[in-house]
Amino acid sequence: MVCLPLHKLGKILETHVKSQGTAEIKYGRKVVEIGEYADKSKAWVKVEKADGSTEIREADYVVGCDGANSIIRRKLFGDWVYPGYTWDKQIVATNIYYDGFKDVDFDDSQFFVHPEHWHMVARIQPDGLYRVTYGEIGGLTYDQLKERQPAKFQAILPGNPTPDKYGLVNFSPYKVHQRCVDRMRVGRFLLAADAAHLCNPFGGMGLTGGIADVGSLYDSLRGIDNNKADDSILDKYDEVRRRIWHEVIDPISTENMQRLFQYQNADEFVNKDPLYKLVREMQNPDKKLEKGGPPNASVTVSQRWLWS
Ligand SMILES: Cc1cc2nc3c(=O)[nH]c(=O)nc-3n(C[C@H](O)[C@H](O)[C@H](O)COP(=O)(O)OP(=O)(O)OC[C@H]3O[C@@H](n4cnc5c(N)ncnc54)[C@H](O)[C@@H]3O)c2cc1C
Incomplete structure (x- = not known):
């Protein structure tokens, strides 16, 4: 398994974005205000630059992927509204x-x-x-x-x-x-990744869930651009990605974190933990795995809990 720190992953993603030629990355800019024109034809954001000056940028759609403290989410729903x-x-x-x-x-x-x-x-x-x-x-x-x-x-x-x-x-x-917004689409504004949902880091479902959002959103926007879909597909994006958070990301990441502290001793862990049982079954060479391939996880249980 490769564990990449975020700043290294960021460099790789930056190289890919730059090689597209259709996108430009502008650093040192902070979104401070958002809105839609009265005729709903476009969305706009007010951006503050490093020298203190501001400018208005407009677009067909604005995607808020500005992290857990997202200004886009706060402007859409309120400063302290993040259900969970x-x-x-x-x-x-x-x-x-x-x-x-x-x-x-x-x-x-x-x-x-x-x-x-x-x-x-x-x-x-x-x-x-x-x-x-x-x-x-x-x-x-x-x-x-x-x-x-x-x-x-x-x-x-x-x-x-x-x-x-x-x-x-x-x-x-x-x-x-553990939090998720009630809507990932409001008019011409969309939310993705930590701006839209949060989970504990055990199991690595935060960043990966965000990348899956952006993959779906890319397909949806591309569909609109190619006249293969109308903009109701963005409501579908909202529906599907929130469903996945509620049905997959939230319960699994919650179990992952609870598992780490909920058992009082090794016997209790061995007898009660479903993941432990699953991994033991995967390690049984006589048991055929449904999808084949070698087991890639192991559990060692020791009564000596700590290094003393
Ligand atoms: C300790 C820890 C360990 C983790 N480990 C894992 C892991 O192993 N695997 C995993 O998948 N996930 C992990 N996560 C979660 C993961 O880091 C996040 O889910 C991920 O970074 C979210 O990406 P993002 O782009 O939504 O937000 P961020 O990474 O927070 O990026 C938001 C960006 O928006 C910018 N921004 C913010 N406000 C504004 C504004 N007003 N205007 C313009 N730009 C703005 C910020 O500068 C930043 O660049 C971990 C998190 C923590 C805290």
Whole structure:
């Protein structure tokens, strides 16, 4: 599996957009106001440039893919209208160099199930940079989280290291949400990706769900441009992508996160967890897999929960 940090993925996407020749990327511009002309013939956005000047840009359609704090969504529905909830737990994403990982038989990525110290470890660079994301109780401030970090690493990392044993190069706390708007299309405005829906990151369904939105939206807009569809196809986009969030992305990502902290011990996990059962079945060489191919997941269960 390849885990790409966002800034590297961004560069790859930028190269592809530039090679199309039909799109131009303008940096350093912030949308501050939006609207539609009275005759509904076009949508417009007011854009603030880095030097403070503003300009109006108009288009047949405006797609708001401006992230979780989307100004387009806030202007369409209101500042605090984003249906769903925020988890009562938060996560802290860190990047570290730590020699102690060499002493254990880790795969490129692994998830650790534990009622208090649930976490994930993934190697994200060939030079040995690891992403360690761990769960924390909600409501703590940045400073409180920072203060607790050394004890957390001592509890969860192999070798129970003190801070002098690893290099912490990134420390980013995140609140975690499950949210989806009631409409991804309002007139000539469309919403996609985090601007339209959010999920917790366990299972990697956030960015990928957003990319699937944009794929569907591209096909819809292209259909309108080629006179193969009328603009009601954009209502279909709204209907289908929200259905997929509610029926697939939300329940699966919710289960993925709950799995990490809901079991009190290894026996309970082994006896109750449906994903664990599924993976064990996949590992059974006598059992024919419906779609064939080798199993690509494994679960190791150890009663020794932490590295102590
Ligand atoms: C810790 C963590 C780990 C994650 N891990 C994964 C993972 O493993 N796999 C996965 O699939 N997803 C993951 N996600 C989710 C993923 O990062 C997001 O779903 C994804 O980045 C959303 O992309 P986006 O383009 O919608 O929004 P963003 O990436 O937030 O991009 C929004 C863009 O809009 C710009 N913008 C904002 N406001 C304005 C404005 N007013 N005017 C103009 N531009 C504006 C911003 O500058 C930014 O460039 C993770 C998220 C977190 C927090």
